C-alpha cells in the first residue's frame with residue numbers, strides 16, 4: 001500500500017490523502033463483498049484511479065475509468081484549474097491521457113484498469129454490466145453531474161456503493177452540483193449514507 005500512496009501523491013490531481021484513503025477503503029469493501037467491477041467517472045491523470053485499481057487487484061476484479069481526457073470546464077485555458085503542462089502541443093487541446101498512462105505505469109497497476117476514452121453519458125448508454133461501486137468525479141456542472149448520476153447509479157448492484165466527490169453543503173466552499181446529486185440520491189430512497197470524509201460521500205445501495 002505504501003507504493004500506491006507514493007504513486008497517488010506523485011500524481012497530478014485534486015484529491016487530498018484523507019479522502020483518497022476513504023475512497024480506497026470503500027473500494028476494497030465493495031470489491032471484496034461483491035466481486036463486481038468498480039467504475040470511475042473522471043480519470044484526469046489517474047490519481048484516484050490507482051486507489052480503485054489497488055482495491056480491484058486485491059479482489060481479483062477491475063476498475064473501469066471513463067474520461068474524454070479533454071478536461072472539465074474549469075480546467076480550460078483562463079479558468080481556475082487550468083494546467084498548461086497538460087496541453088498537447090499538436091492539437092493545442094488539453095490531453096490528460098498520456099499523463100494518466102504514466103501514473104498507472106508508475107504504480108504498476110496497468111493490468112487492473114480498463115480505460116474508456118469517451119463522454120460519460122455515451123459510455124453509460126452502452127454499458128450493461130452491474131457494478132460494485134460507482135465513483136462520480138467528472139464534470140461539476142449540473143448538466144454533467146446529473147447525467148453521471150442518471151447514467152450510472154442504476155447499474156450499482158444491491159449492497160454496492162455510490163461515491164461522490166466535491167460535495168460541499170456550504171456554497172462558499174465550492175460548486176453545488178455534486179451536492180445536489182448527493183441530496184437527490186438520498187431522497188431517492190435507494191441509497192443510505194455510509195461515510196463522510198472531507199468532500200467525499202459514500203452511499204450504499206439498499207437491498208430490495
Ligand code: SAH
Nearest residue numbers: 013042044047048067068071072120138139
Ligand atoms: N478523479 C480525478 C479528478 C477528475 S477531474 C482525481 O481525483 O485526480 C474531472 C475529469 O472529468 C476531467 O479529467 C474531465 O476531462 C472529466 N470529464 C468532465 N466531464 C466529463 C464527461 N461528460 N465525460 C467524461 N469525462 C468528463
Ligand code: MG
Nearest residue numbers: 014137165166
Ligand atoms: Mg474531484
